Amino acid sequence: MTEHVLVFGVGYDIPARMRAFGETAGQKVTTSVLCWPEHLAKMDDTEEHSRIVVLSPEASDEEWIAMARAVDAVEPVTRIGSFYDDCRPQAALVAQVLGLDTHTPEIVELVMNKYAMRRRLAETGVEATASAVVESPAQLRSFAEAHGYPCVVKPLTGAASKGVSIVAGAAEAESALERASGTGADPRATVEEFLVGxxxxxxxxxxxxxxxxxxxxxxxxxxxxxxxxxxxxxxxxxxxxxxxxxxxxxxxxxxxxxxxxxxxxxxxxxxxxxxxxxxxxxxxxxxxxxxxxxxxxxxxxxxxxxxxxxxxxxxxxxxxxxxxxxxxRSEAIWFAGAPDRGTLVEVSGAEAGRPAAVTLNVLGTPGTELNGLQNSFSRLAWARAHAGTAEEAVALAREAIDGLAFLTRVPAAHGELL
Incomplete structure (x- = not known):
């Protein structure tokens, strides 16, 4: 039997590995993709897919269903592949329509919607962490008055620490909401009590x-x-x-x-x-x-x-x-943050000798505009290390990052003149 997997969003090397697994098992595996335009640059195997259908991030559920049905009509879909957060709601919806297995729309909503997750955990007695959905600084301040500062503000859905802020006082409410709502079309945000530990x-x-x-x-x-x-x-x-x-x-x-x-x-x-x-x-x-x-x-x-x-x-x-x-063995990774502003000119220290247990990867390239540690994609390098203990592995990884130097160009300030 031929397995035809309809992959949603970016799959990185997983579709290729699926096809290879099928070949090893004596089974033909083909893949098609429904994705956003931004996902194309992350595919190394575009020519190996049976077809790739690109939809706008604003495409309606009906469009996703129509495109999936069109693919299914040409080559019947037997499996759904949804490997990352992007397009997961659409994968759940299409699977339901085609009668295939994947996470249900209800489970996807509970996991991706941070407030919905909090409510479910409270309803089932797992834990009770104070949270609320807010749309205005006044609502955020009201929550903080009831539960105390600091509190955490984050987008209603999201990942990679995008749009997350710790609010230490009432004056920071407006900027925190702006940061959270700037990651998507939904102006609402989730505010939660600050957990210590x-x-x-x-x-x-x-x-x-x-x-x-x-x-x-x-x-x-x-x-x-x-x-x-x-x-x-x-x-x-x-x-x-x-x-x-x-x-x-x-x-x-x-x-x-x-x-x-x-x-x-x-x-x-x-x-x-x-x-x-x-x-x-x-x-x-x-x-x-x-x-x-x-x-x-x-x-x-x-x-x-x-x-x-x-x-x-x-x-x-x-x-x-x-x-x-x-x-x-213990495995560790450590990252280099980013300066608050400027343009990255040069990274030095990457060619220095280091133990065989350490791997270094520089992410920042000359010309990169720096704006501090905004999210996970702001980081400039990482180092991985393995050792017999956690403490040794962390020390090796941090030592490799500490050996890097980032040369940046910062323009002269032009403030108001007297």
């Missing part, structure tokens, strides 16, 4: 409503923008703490109705116990999917694509995690 993320995999935590990661964020600057796995936690985080995340996934696939859940370990920041129906970014493979032996991407093609993968994941002979 160390930050972690949890990579898990689900199958038929059963959830397995693959690893817990300690993450480090900028205190102003909340953009992530570092990760290390496995997190240096006491066994009881790891168990508490694991239980809380599994309860969260059950409350949200997640049935399958990878999830990336961010939590804060507060004095009251673990509290969820947000969760995603995908692997974590920031190289985490590769770090998981190197630290645990579990390839989350391979597991996901095989599951999409109908394979049962959870037994294999469990077997890998339980294997007493598998290599265990």
């Amino acid at each position: 160390a930050q972690y993320s949890v990579e898990a995999f689900s199958e038929r409503g059963e959830h397995v935590v693959v690893t817990v990661t300690r993450k480090y964020s900028d205190p102003v923008s909340l953009v992530e600057l570092g990760h290390v796995m496995p997190a240096p936690l006491e066994p009881a703490q790891t168990e508490a985080v694991t239980r809380h995340v599994v309860a969260t996934l059950e409350a949200l109705g997640v049935e399958f696939g990878p999830t990336h859940t961010e939590v804060i370990l507060t004095e009251r116990g673990p509290r969820v920041i947000e969760t995603h129906l995908r692997t974590g970014g920031d190289e985490l999917w590769n770090m998981v493979t190197d630290a645990t032996g579990v390839d989350l991407i391979e597991s996901q694509l095989q599951q999409v093609l109908g394979e049962k993968v959870l037994p294999g994941i469990r077997a890998t995690l339980d294997d007493p002979e598998r290599t265990r």
